[in-house]
Amino acid sequence: MLLTPKEEVYHRIGRLQKELNSANVDGFLILQNVNLFYFSGTMQNSVMFVPRKGEPLLLVKRSLTRAQIESPLANIVPYTHLTELPHALSTLLEKPLTKLYLELDVLPARLYLWLKELFSGVEFVNGSEPVRKLRMIKSRFEIEQMQKAAEIARAVYSEIPSLIQPGMREIDLSAELEARFRKMGHQGLVRAHRWDLELYYGAVISGANMSYPVPFEGPDGGMGLSAAVPQGAGEKPIQEGEPIMVDMVVGYNGYMIDKTRVYALGRLPEDLLKAHRFALEVQKEMTELLRPGNSSRRIYQTVMKKVEQSPYRDYFMGYGDNKVRFVAHGIGCEIDELPLIAEKPDLELQPGMTLAVEPKIFFPQKGGVGIENTWLITEDRPKKLTDFPDDLHFL
Amino acid sequence: MLLTPKEEVYHRIGRLQKELNSANVDGFLILQNVNLFYFSGTMQNSVMFVPRKGEPLLLVKRSLTRAQIESPLANIVPYTHLTELPHALSTLLEKPLTKLYLELDVLPARLYLWLKELFSGVEFVNGSEPVRKLRMIKSRFEIEQMQKAAEIARAVYSEIPSLIQPGMREIDLSAELEARFRKMGHQGLVRAHRWDLELYYGAVISGANMSYPVPFEGPDGGMGLSAAVPQGAGEKPIQEGEPIMVDMVVGYNGYMIDKTRVYALGRLPEDLLKAHRFALEVQKEMTELLRPGNSSRRIYQTVMKKVEQSPYRDYFMGYGDNKVRFVAHGIGCEIDELPLIAEKPDLELQPGMTLAVEPKIFFPQKGGVGIENTWLITEDRPKKLTDFPDDLHFL
16 A cells, blocks of 8 residues: 655645744644645544644544554554543643644534633634645645546546447446446545535536536536436436536545546537537647746636637536536645636646646537646646547547 | 425424424524435525424525425525525514524534624524434335335345455455446445545455454444545455455435445355354344334443353454444434444434444454344334345355
């Protein structure tokens, strides 16, 4: 099992401590799975405390054994109840605790209120945002995990043409792809930062089902299997002459990529071909703009100006209820990482950022077309991690 | 698509309003996916307000169209920002709002603090617990969904003997089962109430990997595929003469069942056969105890007394770090519903409760044996929803 290297873990902690110092916060109490994994190398039922300087502490409820196997941290200790926290933390600090980062974006209210009582007098500040900003810059190790996820995607997408059969249901195609992903090491879980934002792989959708309204904050529609999983693949049979969109997230060793390709049995009407060419043009222009120093808002405005002047204004990035106000989203351990190519938040692009750029166009009855690739911002042109032909694939 | 019937939705709302009256709370502001689905019949990006009496209100951000298709509620309106809530609620109430149920178990702290400011002067009380208690009693409609999930499980488990091959990896067997589940309508997602408790189907584990320590609060071990998904199926090859445990959750139309069977290529050592017989004995004795009026704590104590007097004290319900202090868990829309057969909380069993009863025994090197079935509490003996032979399956 490939573990996060010791230097990598301590480098991340070093970046966090720099942030704690500049924000004048005594430490970060980490409880969220993804952040525990990021800063300790293991994802246990545990709590991690990173003080402003010095060695962090990982308190583990379960499994201590596994934490010791997987984490390169020097201080890993068992604990049984959160009431032990204030004493455990005080041993690491020179002065009494006054200000603490907590993951307020995700920590449940009841746990937050309980911690507030436990650490009475300590000011809690939201650490979710600063950590998301640290995590948006990926290291070489992280890029390698995303490249492995992209390799899995490439191998499985290569099989799609031989799998699609007229009359098969969307869910059948999805199941075939899911099984192939798993056998190649896909982690199964797709994680999101936003509360209650659920995703199962992604979407395998066709024809009119591609614009069926969904609650998920993305442009793809899809009836899903029931009102309890109201998005993505459903029981609709795949027909000749309609677009089939395969938008799948692949996760490997905690890191995800996002990729969309469109297939068709037979030909597609000329207006869909034209719309696809437009999406590829948007992608091409965006790759010129995805450079260090550029503003995410400006890029979005540039794209939207082009879209407003095109025939696709009403159809770009979702039709009807499905329309979204972004054209790319950060991705890594979570599918909704920073930056977003959107009006806000406005962030300056930096090398090491990874973005799923997904210009897509959806029509109400005919379905949609477009492209999605995961890109790495470099010093120069962005690097396409999800290398694979962007064209429509006719079968 | 099978939707929750109108009478069912209003019956649930009626039960909630009874609870609101007895707790003297003005209403329930529902934001969690699963509760929105339960009380509105649709799972949109939305907020639902159930006043103490009268018609509830579903405010929908996305998708309003889909909410109108799926929900039988009379009042479904669009909203764009939570700031619109206080006014929208006031129109439903005779008096100003003083006390409100909120899902404090799951609502993120930042959202909670924001609502607190928005509804200044209103007292927020944790509505998670009372709703969990309402949801633990299943209706006939809900049992039907769980029965369909059990049918999917039965069909796919029947294929396991023909799928297991010596030398195939745990993950390969898991992938084959997952694909079959999906084609039969498995929803993919497995939901939990507890924050950051993640589960992907369940566990397909064999031999020594069955006791590998995991953070998940269950008795099954398993290395998983990486430190980022540290549980369940891994890359270990399945060997002759070792137990292979298939513990899968199947979800249909929002409702789940949980089921475990143990397989082996060739024979198993006598001590494992004996341990399995003991687990079946525990199950049998428990089915005598799972009757209305009985206390969940008493049942647990009775089981543990038997275990303490057996040779399985150290191995029952997990070995080492994996040991858990329950022998059955409620299941429905979430895998960690009430009641638990454990020391606490002590609840009186009632008809309509559904429980995954999973007496299992795990040894450190040899792996584990045992059984898991999902049961419905009735007026008389419990009904086994996951009907299927309980024996070890030798291939």
